[in-house]
Amino acid sequence: MADPAQDADVVLRLDGITKRFGALTANGEVSLDLKRGEILALLGENGAGKTTLMNILFGHYVADEGRVLVGTSGNGLADLEPGSPSAALAAGIGMVHQHFTLAENLSALDNILLGTERLAALSSSRAPARRKLEDLMARSGLTVSLDARISQLSVGEKQRVEILKALYRDARVLVLDEPTAVLTPQESDTLFATLKKLAADGLGLIFISHKLAEVLASSHRVAVLRGGRKVADLPTAECDRRRLAELMVGHAITDTARTPGTPGASLFVLSGISAGHGRDALHGVDLDLKSGEILGIAGVSGNGQTMLARVISGLETPSSGSITLGESTLTRASARKMIDSGLARIPEDRHHDGIIGAMSVSENLAIETIRKPENQRLGLLRFAAMRERAKDLIKAYDIRCQSADSPARLLSGGNIQKIVLARTLETEPMVVLAAQPSRGLDVGATSEVHRRLIAARDRGAGVILISEDLDELMRLSDRIAVIHRGHLSAAEPTETLDRGTLGLRMAGHNAEDAA
């Protein structure tokens, strides 16, 4: 490890980093080297400690043990002051967070220069800064219009601004946290091409991911974190998909192969639905869900999926169009009416819309049926019955919690999702709306979600699966439709589609262009 010849190339070293939050060890003695010109993928499931580690690196957290060393100009390594983002910036560490840290109402140039200019300068000239940036853009291929306001930029462009921000500060190490989460497949390809160019220029890059495909395609080396510890650190060339997946999960895994459904009659029909304003609005959406099928809806985040889910959930009244379930019209139905009509809704933001963190697991399991006789009598809650039912559901859905009375907030994302699944699917709904049901979940919880959705389909329910994960859609859906700028394409059988076609449609090219 202390081989001086090797050290010359090292731009960043994490040495025995340990970070505890109460009883939880988020990082346990993690050591990591990053060399000049190297792309290192940091792979791990949710909660494996990837983001914590990078937050320590960037000074958002202070490690309980261990130290961070950065390459100095004199080819040595020096300790980085812990807990100081400004020290990290000064040492040439740039970070692109999953949620961008840009001021929406300022121009791209303003955002890039923010914090680099003197507070009080007699003369403020931005010409040199602009020249430097134009040079950077030309070399890296990261082009953005510097004078455009951030709010007018697309997600991909915002990400480019973030990267430019780091490069402008002469970053020698760039960390990207889940950079492809918000991009189309094509945008992701462009991003990785750029990253490779930057690496060839000598930048050290770390990208955090849980997507095996992009790790295999675009990194030189992979470090796998599991339960806060580094379980593998090896050249990407020596890895394959299965090996990485097993390292990440810690046991052998079996892929769920797609089993076709047996679609029946039309069940749930949206016709000409328009709703909302602005970016997330829907324009004349037609959708015909049959019983016994999973209908996938693909699209880049922010193209109307959220509004579509809200309309189907009964949270938003469409401005035109109609919704029918079998014989009954649900166009202006409330959330209550939707539930009572046999719609299960799995919200995309499970922490925000799915559970009430301060209330107990048992209460969260009962919340949709709180006014049903099984949970109340004369307006008084039937605690014993609620707890009994909760215990059954906790067992049936393998919800890991201390007890039915512990606050739902304390559960992991996967277990929170299991609460939502348990309370919505247990009533054997006719229609299931699953919005981003596996987003942010680990492999185990994801396959549980998939199993439950397939089970619902197999007993004859119609399932609408809104997802940004093409692999998930291809694996589960019987038909797939694409949503772009609030328009929903006609659904086509999954067999007739491939990733390339879907990717183009997600980017707004219509079916004829793609053909």
Added chain:
Amino acid sequence: MIRFEPRGPASLRRMLAVTIAAAVAALVLAAIPIAFAGLSVFDAYGLMVKGAFGSLFAFTEMLTRAAPLILTGLAAAVAFRARLWNIGAEGQLYAGALAAVAVGTGLISGPSLVLIPAVMIAGALAGGLVMLGPTLLKTRLGVDEVVTTLLLNFVILLFVQMMLEGPMKDPMGMGWPQSEPILDEAALPKLMDRMRIHWGLVVALAASLGVYFLLKRTVWGFEIRAVGENASAARHAGIPVTATFVRVGLLSGALAGLAGVGEVAGLKGYLTADLSPGFGYSGIVVAMLAGLSPVGVVLAALFIASIFVGADSMSRATGVSNYLADLIVAMALLCVLVSGLFLRFRIRLVGDHKSRETAE
């Protein structure tokens, strides 16, 4: 440098400890102006304790003062639980008092068994209706209820003054702006002979238990908690959020209205425009001190009441202004708000971090 590190959910013991520490801190901070006033801090606080607990009379006075504070505290607690920021308990209290006087001074007559409930219902209804407007404005139009409820306080107080100078002025009142006295049958009975303590305290204690039961045991309470903790998830789960806000608004206003009923029908016997020394506003402090727990409200109200009564007594004995009580109460609120920080975060002073020297 100071670092804040988030900590897990607070245990009941730590919540109690922090609350008591906040109260003590408030007393310590208030000692500074006492010392400036040239008084021995121990003498001053000794006189205050004596003034609130030193005799049966002092103790019953303190309880009498606590009764409206419990009710306004409950009004704030139940509303804040649902994140409905009712800052208008003061106005709702006056609306309740006005309704009690309107009904209890001869509008209807009958035995106490009829009149007392009638007066109480009228007061609760009036308080609730006052809160209905801001609640509907919030749910329908998104108008900030902090502003509407706060400003309504002044509207109602001025309306009460208008009524007391006009249609409801007591013709036998020697020209004072006060209402006719409430009928004997409508007055809340005293709890003890020769003391001012009255049944309003029992009403307040019963209300505290009632609110506790409502929040803990009923579907409505479940819905109030759900809406307060996460309105978005509650709406998604099919809970009628608007209806819940309306219920909470009515209940909160009604509790504050009952405080007004107690003050006119139990204590003063008639309505004046200086009926409440800010019970509505102090109720917010009570609720915050109690951590919005309906049972805790009783304890917090006793604490605040003893400070008010004790400070009055100390002021009479020493000549130090009884504004000191307001000061302590305000300090207590600030300390409790700051103490929330200690509940949610572990606060560490880092200056001796070992890697700091090596950083340079």
